[in-house]
Amino acid sequence: MNIEISGVTRRFGRNLAVAGVDVEIGPGVFGLLGPNGAGKTTLLRMMATVITPSAGTLRLLGRDPVRYEPRREIRRRLGYLPQNLGYYPGFTVVEFVEYFALLKQVPPARVAAAVAAAVERVDLGGKARAKLRTLSGGMLRRVGIAQAIVNEPGLLLLDEPTAGLDPEQRVAFRGLLRDLGQRATVVVSTHLVEDVGAACTEVALMDAGKIVFHGTPAELTARGEGTTTAGDAPLERGYSAVLLESRS
Amino acid sequence: MTTAEIVRPPAAPAGTTRRIPAGIRLTWLHLRSRRVPAGVLGLAVCGGVLRVALHWHWAFNSGPYAQQLPMIIEAGAAAVIVVAAHSLFGETERSAGRWLPYLRLFAAAGMCGLAIALLQLGAAGEGLNEGVLVLSRNVIGITGIGLLCSLVTGGLLAWTLPMGYLVFCQYALLQAWTAPWTWPVRPPADRGAWICACAVFTAGLLLFTIRGPRTFLSDPS
Amino acid sequence: MTAAGISLRPGPATARRMARVAAAGRLLRLELKRNAVPYVLPLLAAAFYFDTVRTADGFPPVWTLRASVIGDHMLFEFSAFAAGLAAWAGSRERRRKTLDMAATTPRAAWARLSVTLAGTLCWLLLALLAGVAVLYIQTALQATWGGPPLWPVFVGAAGVTAVTMIGFTCGVVFPGRFTAPLVAIGVLVLYQTGLRQALGVTSSSGTYALLSPANAPPSVDAGVYYHLAPDVPITQVMFMGGIAIALLGVLGLVAALRQPASAGGLRSLRAALARSDGWLLRGVAVILVACGVAASWTAFALAGTAKPDATGGWQIPALHSAASDHPMPVTQDCTSSGFGVCVHPAFSFYLHDLAAALDPVAAEIAGLPGAPTRAEEVASVSGGQDVQSGISGNPPVFEFTAERVGSMFGQFYGIPDPVGWREGFQQGLLDAFLTGRPPHAGTVPIQLGAAQQAVEDALLTTAGTNLSATIGTMLQNGQPVAGPPAAVSAAHRFATLSAGARHAWLAAHLAALRTGKITLAQIP
Numbered sequence: 001m002n003i004e005i006s007g008v009t010r011r012f013g014r015n016l017a018v019a020g021v022d023v024e025i026g027p028g029v030f031g032l033l034g035p036n037g038a039g040k041t042t043l044l045r046m047m048a049t050v051i052t053p054s055a056g057t058l059r060l061l062g063r064d065p066v067r068y069e070p071r072r073e074i075r076r077r078l079g080y081l082p083q084n085l086g087y088y089p090g091f092t093v094v095e096f097v098e099y100f101a102l103l104k105q106v107p108p109a110r111v112a113a114a115v116a117a118a119v120e121r122v123d124l125g126g127k128a129r130a131k132l133r134t135l136s137g138g139m140l141r142r143v144g145i146a147q148a149i150v151n152e153p154g155l156l157l158l159d160e161p162t163a164g165l166d167p168e169q170r171v172a173f174r175g176l177l178r179d180l181g182q183r184a185t186v187v188v189s190t191h192l193v194e195d196v197g198a199a200c201t202e203v204a205l206m207d208a209g210k211i212v213f214h215g216t217p218a219e220l221t222a223r224g225e226g227t228t229t230a231g232d233a234p235l236e237r238g239y240s241a242v243l244l245e246s247r248s
Numbered sequence: 249m250t251t252a253e254i255v256r257p258p259a260a261p262a263g264t265t266r267r268i269p270a271g272i273r274l275t276w277l278h279l280r281s282r283r284v285p286a287g288v289l290g291l292a293v294c295g296g297v298l299r300v301a302l303h304w305h306w307a308f309n310s311g312p313y314a315q316q317l318p319m320i321i322e323a324g325a326a327a328v329i330v331v332a333a334h335s336l337f338g339e340t341e342r343s344a345g346r347w348l349p350y351l352r353l354f355a356a357a358g359m360c361g362l363a364i365a366l367l368q369l370g371a372a373g374e375g376l377n378e379g380v381l382v383l384s385r386n387v388i389g390i391t392g393i394g395l396l397c398s399l400v401t402g403g404l405l406a407w408t409l410p411m412g413y414l415v416f417c418q419y420a421l422l423q424a425w426t427a428p429w430t431w432p433v434r435p436p437a438d439r440g441a442w443i444c445a446c447a448v449f450t451a452g453l454l455l456f457t458i459r460g461p462r463t464f465l466s467d468p469s
Numbered sequence: 470m471t472a473a474g475i476s477l478r479p480g481p482a483t484a485r486r487m488a489r490v491a492a493a494g495r496l497l498r499l500e501l502k503r504n505a506v507p508y509v510l511p512l513l514a515a516a517f518y519f520d521t522v523r524t525a526d527g528f529p530p531v532w533t534l535r536a537s538v539i540g541d542h543m544l545f546e547f548s549a550f551a552a553g554l555a556a557w558a559g560s561r562e563r564r565r566k567t568l569d570m571a572a573t574t575p576r577a578a579w580a581r582l583s584v585t586l587a588g589t590l591c592w593l594l595l596a597l598l599a600g601v602a603v604l605y606i607q608t609a610l611q612a613t614w615g616g617p618p619l620w621p622v623f624v625g626a627a628g629v630t631a632v633t634m635i636g637f638t639c640g641v642v643f644p645g646r647f648t649a650p651l652v653a654i655g656v657l658v659l660y661q662t663g664l665r666q667a668l669g670v671t672s673s674s675g676t677y678a679l680l681s682p683a684n685a686p687p688s689v690d691a692g693v694y695y696h697l698a699p700d701v702p703i704t705q706v707m708f709m710g711g712i713a714i715a716l717l718g719v720l721g722l723v724a725a726l727r728q729p730a731s732a733g734g735l736r737s738l739r740a741a742l743a744r745s746d747g748w749l750l751r752g753v754a755v756i757l758v759a760c761g762v763a764a765s766w767t768a769f770a771l772a773g774t775a776k777p778d779a780t781g782g783w784q785i786p787a788l789h790s791a792a793s794d795h796p797m798p799v800t801q802d803c804t805s806s807g808f809g810v811c812v813h814p815a816f817s818f819y820l821h822d823l824a825a826a827l828d829p830v831a832a833e834i835a836g837l838p839g840a841p842t843r844a845e846e847v848a849s850v851s852g853g854q855d856v857q858s859g860i861s862g863n864p865p866v867f868e869f870t871a872e873r874v875g876s877m878f879g880q881f882y883g884i885p886d887p888v889g890w891r892e893g894f895q896q897g898l899l900d901a902f903l904t905g906r907p908p909h910a911g912t913v914p915i916q917l918g919a920a921q922q923a924v925e926d927a928l929l930t931t932a933g934t935n936l937s938a939t940i941g942t943m944l945q946n947g948q949p950v951a952g953p954p955a956a957v958s959a960a961h962r963f964a965t966l967s968a969g970a971r972h973a974w975l976a977a978h979l980a981a982l983r984t985g986k987i988t989l990a991q992i993p
Contacts, residue, residue, distance in 0.1 A: 048573045068747035075575035086566030090503045099499050103574035103581065108491040147570070283646060290647045297658060306662040317661045324654030331646050405505075405557070407650035411549045412512040414657075418545065419520040 001026050002155055002185035003047060008056030009209075010042050017042040019209030020056070029181035031200035031217070032189040033239060038206040040189040041083055041159055047187065048080040048157050061154055076105055079153035083160050083189075085144040089133035093124055093143055096132060100147040118150040121176060123169070138164040145173070149180065156186045162195055174199040193235045197221075205242050212246035278351040284359065287332040291363045294325045295370030302374035315378055315421055318371075319432050322386040323414040325363040327407035330394030332359060333461045334403025353457040356395060360449075363387050381436040389431050389445030390414070395452030398461035406461065493584070500588030506554050510596060516546040517600050525604055529871075530611035531815050533692035535604060536621040540682040541664075543600055544628045548660050551593050551629055552636035553653035558589045559640025560648060577750055578724035582641060586720070590633050597629050598622075614799075614814035618692065620702035624709075628682050631709035632656050634716040642723055676775040679783060680708045680768065688781055689871035693815045694848035695780040696793040701772075703788050708768035715761025721754030781850030801845070808832070809843030816846065816871060826891040827867075829932035830898055833968075837975055839905055841867035844898065847908065859908035860901045867898050868908040892934055899925045905983040920987045923956045924975075927963035931971070959992040966993060 003025040010018040018039045034040050045051050046058060049065045061077055063070035087096060097115045106114050119128050122142040132140065141164045148156060162170045177199040180186050190196060196203050197217045205213035205220070213220060217235060223245075224237030231237035279285070298321045301307055307317035333356065335341055341348060364384045376383060390410045398406035420430040428440030435441075521542040528534045559582070562568040571581055605617045639652045663681030679701050691697060771785050778784040779794055802820055803811040808831035810824040827844055834840040842864040849856055849872035858869040900906075903921045917925060963971065974993055981987050 045569070048569070050569050050572050072575040072747075075573055078573055080570060080573040082566075082569045084566055086562075086568070086570065088503055088561075088565055088567070091499075095499055095502070099496070100570065100574065102492050102496050102499075103571060103576045105492070105575050108488055108495060111492075111495070286645065286647060290651055293651070294654075297655075301658065301662070306658070306665055308665060313665070317658065317665075320654060320657045320661060324650065327650035327654065328647055331650055334646055404646055404649075407553060407653065408509055408512060408550070411553065411650075411653055412516050415516040415546045415549055416519050419523065419542075423523075 002061050003187070004057075004059040005043075005047075006057045008043075008046065008053040008058055010039075010046060010051065011054045016209055018046070018053075021206075021209075021211050023204060023211060023214060025185055025187065025202070027181065027183070027185050028201040029177050029186045029188060029199050031196035031203040032187060032206065033191070033193060033196055033203060034206035035243070036191075039209040040206050043206070044157050044159050044187065044189050045082075047155075048078065048082075049074060050080075074155070076151070077154040078104075079148035079151060079156040081144045081148040081158045081161055083163075085140060087132050087140060087143070089131065091132050092129050093119060093132065093135070093146070094128045096143055097146045097150050101150045104151040106151050114150050114152070118146040121149065122146045123172060136164075138166060138169060141165060142169070145176075152183075154184045156180060156184055157189075158186065159189045160191070161188060162190065162192060170195065193239055194233065197233075197235045205239065207243055207246050210246075213242045274347060275351060275354065279355060281336055282332045282334070282355055284332055284355060287328050287359060288362060288366075290328040291325055291359070291366045294321050294328065294363070295366035297321055297324075297370075298367055298376075299370035299374060302371060302376060313422075315382075315433065316418060318376060318378070318383065319386060319417060319421070320414065322367065322383060322432075323390050323410055325367055326387055326390035326394055327410050329356065329359045329363060329391050330398055330406040330410065331403055333395065333398050333406065333456065335461065335463060348460070349457045352460055353453065356391070356453055356456060360388055360391050363391075379436055382432075382434075385436075385442060385445045386432045388449040392445070392449030392452035395456040396448070399455055399459060400462060402463060403461040496584045497587055497591075500584050501591060504588045504592055505557055506550075506589055506592035506596070509550055509554060510592075513546060513550055513596060516549075517543065517603075520546055521600065521604065522607075525607070528686070529689060529816065530608055530613070530818060531689065531693060532608060532612055532615040532618055533687060533697055534689060535608045535612075536618045537684075537686050538604065539601060539621040539625040540628070541684065541686065543597065543604075544625055544682055545657070545660055547593065547597060547625075547629050548632045548656045549653055551632045552639075552656040553649040554593075555586070555589050555633040555636030556640035556649040556652045558585050559637040560644030561585065561640075563644035577747070579721040579750060579754065582637075582720055582724055583717075586633070586637050586717075589637065590630060593629050593633055594626060597625055601625065611818065612815070613802075613817040615693070618697070620697075620699050624682050624702050624705050627706045627709040627713070631712045631716075634713045634720075638716045638720055638723070641720060675773065676783065677769060677772050679772045679775050680705055682709070688849050690813065690815070690849050691780075691782065693813055693871075694796050694799075696795075696797060698778060698780075698782055698784050698789060698793040700785040700788045701775065701783050704768040704771045704775075704785060708765050708772070711761045711764030711766075711768060713761070714764065715758050718754040718757030718759075718761060721750060721757070777853055779850070779853045780848075781853070781855070796848070803843075810845075811843065812846045813871075822891075823894060826894050827898055830895045830928065830934075833928045833932055833971070834899075834902055834975070837902075837972070838979055839865055840902060841865045841898070843867070844869060846871065857906075857909055858897050858901055859906045861907040867901060869894070869897055892929070895929055895932065895934055896925065899928055903982060918985045919953070919956050920959070920989055920992060921982060921985075923959040923989055923992055924963060924982065926957075926960035927971070930960070930964040931968070955989050959989040963992050 001024045003023070005021055005023045008018060008021045009016065021039075021043060032040050032044065042051070046053055047060060049060070049071055052066065058065060060074045063074050065071045065074050088099075091099065094115055097118055098111060101111045101114055101118075102108075116128075119125055122145050124139065124142055124146065127135065127139060132143065135143065141161065145158070145161055148158065162173055165173060174195060177186055177188065181199075181201065188195065188200065200217060203213075203215065203217050203220055204211050213223070220238040220242065221234040222238065224231065224234060224239070224241040227237060227241045230240045298318065301317050301321070308314045333352070364380075364387050367383055367387065368380050371380070371383065390413060393413050394406045394410045397409035401408065414432075417430055417432045420427075421433040425433060428434065428438070428444040431438070431441035431445040521538050524542050525535050525538045528538070562571055572578065574581075601622050609617070635656060636649075636652045639648055660681075660683055663678065664683035666678035667681040667684045669678070682705050687697075771787055774787065775783045775785050778789075784793075799814060801811040802814050802817040803809060804820060804824040807824060808828045810820060810827055812820050812823065823844075831841065831844075839860060841860050844867040847856060847868045847870055849870035855872070856868075856870050858867070860867050900917060901908075903917060903925055963974075966974070970993070975982075978987055978991075
């Protein structure tokens with residue numbers, strides 16, 4: 001298992017953002033669904049070693065991120081795309097990805113090739129030399145994905161990766177996710193259930209800081225069958241049914 | 249459900265009507281969005297530093313050196329005013345309505361007045377070399393330069409041109425230049441200096457009011 | 470083992486080191502490309518021209534004098550922008566919201582911040598060195614002696630580094646919009662306060678203010694007759710360098726504590742420390758802080774032991790080398806015709822102008838008792854005391870200094886101003902001749918009596934000098950004032966005599982004139 005989370009909680013002042021989560025995630029694409037404020041981003045940030053849990057234990061890629069050396073090793077094999085992508089407007093696409101490749105200690109001899117490959121994989125080869133300030137929101141998102149995958153991570157964490165992407169790009173991105181999921185653990189936090197349905201092998205649904213469902217997309221769909229819950233697609237109905245059940 | 253219910257909004261529940269007029273509320277929110285409260289704190293710090301500097305004789309009592317330190321602090325106050333001009337909202341705000349120019353004008357002019365008051369408070373009883381007139385002239389003139397700079401660089405870097413002008417004026421002070429556009433080094437009664445400073449401030453305030461500071465899509469929000 | 474068995478490929482440790490260096494180089498290259506400093510360089514260049522270059526242009530082309538503008542002026546301009554731009558750079562990760570992404574990378578936060586800092590500092594130091602190059606090239610084209618001093622450059626570089634570190638650390642710790650301008654202003658206030666304190670330094674008032682790189686310009690012949698002791702620049706570099714090193718260590722400690730805390734209290738502190746860059750890096754950071762504080766404290770303590778030296782500067786006993794107390798051997802440049810004038814080669818630039826100024830005046834008094842046969846420049850400080858000009862020796866020689874000629878201060882500063890300096894030197898020679906005063910130590914300038922002043926005015930007039938341009942006709946409380954009508958009338962009378970009559974009268978009455986026994990009415 002690449003991610004082992006046991007009894008993890010996280011507080012911000014009096015706000016309990018994550019209220020006791022137990023989950024184990026292996027290779028493949030893992031979807032994290034949930035309404036706004038469910039704690040998805042907080043959980044993802046803990047997996048990204050940005051913040052530490054208030055309680056519980058967390059193991060990533062077989063290591064304990066609390067200690068310095070294991071944390072460094074985890075980060076060498078980690079890719080992270082946050083919900084709000086920050087960037088340096090004067091950078092070109094290549095420079096931005098190169099910058100993070102170097103920070104991730106990709107061997108200098110391989111940086112150029114890794115950057116080129118990452119940029120091509122997100123279909124920004126034609127915009128490689130363009131400054132970031134000239135790119136649209138969707139392209140910026142793809143640049144963010146490129147920096148996340150440039151080091152061929154064993155653990156890839158993506159928070160709302162398809163925000164701003166057009167339908168064609170979302171389809172291509174799902175293909176990329178499936179491809180990456182063959183070699184690594186990919187955790188995708190999203191509102192878009194169709195992305196989860198198309199690309200994820202496992203899905204967890206969070207609500208109020210807890211995981212209220214963990215299974216396959218098919219199992220989630222099955223939870224909505226025979227119910228009158230809201231939703232235009234079977235997976236959405238399953239999503240609504242689980243939430244309703246957990247709140248009642 | 250009829251269209252009448254859509255056209256006529258429902259009455260607010262009892263006890264929830266705001267007592268604060270909308271204009272004041274809007275102004276307050278605008279000032280908060282510009283971090284004006286923190287800016288006022290910054291201006292108070294400038295006033296405090298001026299008081300300490302005068303009290304402990306960090307500056308010279310007379311001669312060309314005497315005006316150097318007060319000029320630096322006045323430029324600092326002007327820099328705080330122009331940096332407060334930076335907008336977090338960019339295009340969203342610009343397209344939102346017609347009150348924005350008035351709010352900008354109020355914020356800039358108000359902070360200018362507050363800066364002069366706080367600096368004068370800091371200098372009260374401590375013998376500021378050239379007095380409150382030169383202090384006021386410096387603050388409004390250098391603020392005008394900063395507001396003009398913000399049209400090009402945006403609010404966050406609008407302090408750079410006032411800083412360059414300050415360096416230039418330090419040299420002009422020691423060389424006793426008399427040109428009116430070196431108003432920080434001119435005596436209080438110099439009419440040309442007043443005209444110049446006021447003209448720069450007016451031009452800067454006017455353009456700033458109409459156009460606002462330059463915003464970039466990549467500006468931090 | 471044969472040579473064939475030796476691998477030419479670097480070992481693993483070397484390869485790792487080379488990879489680290491290559492990666493650091495690439496990161497630095499990226500940082501240099503996107504740093505904000507280049508955009509402000511035109512403004513900095515304009516400030517440099519107006520303040521530093523124009524000030525230096527007004528100084529005689531003496532290396533130590535011209536180099537003094539680095540600490541007095543260049544550092545002021547650079548401080549204004551270095552602190553603000555460094556604060557801007559330090560706050561960038563927060564402003565651009567890249568902190569989360571960057572924090573998930575294995576490189577230590579300290580390393581990441583150091584790259585940003587290095588990029589900013591590189592640009593600023595390059596700009597400083599470019600400015601110094603302009604200054605030194607300009608001086609090299611004009612100077613007639615000596616070479617570019619390096620200590621002012623070291624002090625300037627240390628100052629820029631310290632100010633950049635202050636600004637950057639403030640930007641990291643307080644990444645708000647007001648940090649950059651407030652830090653810039655704060656540094657300027659510090660600079661001016663240091664200047665104020667430094668200008669008032671005496672051995673009894675406490676010499677800690679010598680640590681300020683800003684100071685009054687040195688005497689015109691500083692570093693010309695005697696080596697300029699590097700004692701004070703060494704302590705300045707040590708002080709500012711210590712601040713920079715300590716702040717670098719603080720940066721290493723603070724980088725981890727920037728990240729969001731969890732529950733608060735001791736748990737959050739432990740969590741923050743656990744998240745930080747490892748015990749080794751933390752240890753290095755603590756050591757740097759300790760070393761920096763120790764260096765600055767040592768410099769502070771050393772500065773407190775400073776005492777005036779025999780050459781008019783300051784020496785710090787623990788750092789002082791006795792070699793700088795000995796005069797530098799030099800052969801003076803002298804004119805070969807007319808009234809002989811000799812100057813130190815550093816002032817050769819002025820030799821012929823000076824000779825042309827003194828020649829007609831010397832001709833007026835040639836042959837009279839005590840009239841100098843030549844003029845010679847001497848050091849302005851001797852034995853720790855200021856030297857006033859005078860006439861001594863046999864045959865008499867008019868000895869003047871670059872700092873003081875007669876009652877006039879800093880005559881060499883006046884050149885090439887067409888009005889004033891020429892008259893000052895002429896007046897200096899006549900002051901010494903008419904009072905019979907030898908060169909001596911002290912600060913009391915020559916003061917002429919009414920009759921002496923009238924004779925001097927007359928001699929200046931007959932030498933072709935425009936009296937209205939004379940720098941004062943009498944001194945009252947050290948300030949030049951117009952002479953009374955009787956003195957002006959006596960001067961006019963004396964000037965209208967023939968050269969022979971003037972000469973004869975002076976030959977007969979010079980001794981009485983010098984002792985103040987001649988009145989205005991007795992002047993023919």
